[in-house]
Amino acid sequence: MNGVHDMGGMHGMGPVEIEKDEPVFHSEWEAHAYAITIAAGFHRKWNIDMSRYSRERMPPARYIAASYYERWLFGLEKLLVEQGLVTATELETGRAESKWGGTRALGAPGVAAYLSDRLKARLDDDVPTKFKPGDRVVARNIHPVGHTRLPRYARGRRGVIDRDHGVFTFADTNAMSRDKKPQHLYSVRFAARELWGPDASARDSVYVLLWDDHLDPS
């Protein structure tokens, strides 16, 4: 979706300010927003791409104004209700109408293994590669209303395949219909001038991770 989360190349957002000796969490609620989100994901009622899409659906004015963990909280509440773990009434009243009778909750001993496992997107499927390093490609000029990992600034731009990373879950379909649609993932190099015009440095480039379904030969 052409949302405000797709920020690459926008102007007017102000300077980058690095906080010295920044704590991991700035308050207790941030720590808990993060932890309940990860723990609720253990039920596998959604995948990482669905959870990104849930945050992208925050209305744009709110998204811009919200802090990072407020976006997480928004996405978590949406997923819990959409996927039937919690009813809208329970969310509103804060009182459980019934116990969860499904999958067991993540326990403390399982935390380390779950953290290292939850993002796995590499697949064993034998899918032929469409491009090899050095091939010239063009990113498709597409504007899906749903989730996509093809940023707006790269659409319609010409690049070169830098590396083939092998076969991965395709985030765009995995977010919308849980269809993993196995295909190759590449680092694609775009010259800074191809993306931003003649004022950009001739030496510089931006590498974007894109899948077969984002690319055509050029």
Added chain:
Amino acid sequence: MSEHHHHDDDRVSEHDRPLSGPALRVKALESLLVEKGLVDPAAIDELIDTFETKVGPRNGARVVARAWVDPAYKQRLLANGGAAIAELGFAGRGEEIVVLENTSKVRNLVVCTLCSCYPWSVLGLPPVWYKSAPYRSRAVIDPRGVLKELGGEVPDDVEVRVWDSTAELRYLVLPERPAGTEGWSEKQLAEIVTRDAMIGVAQVTVPAGSRR
């Protein structure tokens, strides 16, 4: 009043203060999830403790220091980041990591323009600035401006490569080893490697007054 007592007082007042909007919502939601049996409070504590005390940029710093002192390790790291990082025992097994080597002619900069993808297993959770609109919007269109603002102007003859983390594959920058660290131990080297250098917005420097 000692520092310690002062700290305790702060904690007390923190608890006395009324909870803000998101704080209230998180508290209510967590109680609901626990009551329903969807979330185990012990796992919540463990998840928070993991990133507050166990996993953070010190992990990445050890990877970098090892690569600086061990050329064979560095080769393995550049060929297969995830596997080489797992050799040091970090829970990076599930995280696909590509390591990007800085040289005198190439500077690498990592960003996630669409959300906040970041190599948790080696750097911990991302800092606020990395997840913020200014960095996400500007890193791709004006990397030299961002680097200059953060105190590290890049000479014209050095190439800047920006890496947008748009998939389940994470990037870690292998910074250049600074001059003046010849003969340092791996442990000493790890101490000077910063989080910002491993994201690519800074270079590793020898702190003033640092002696081997």
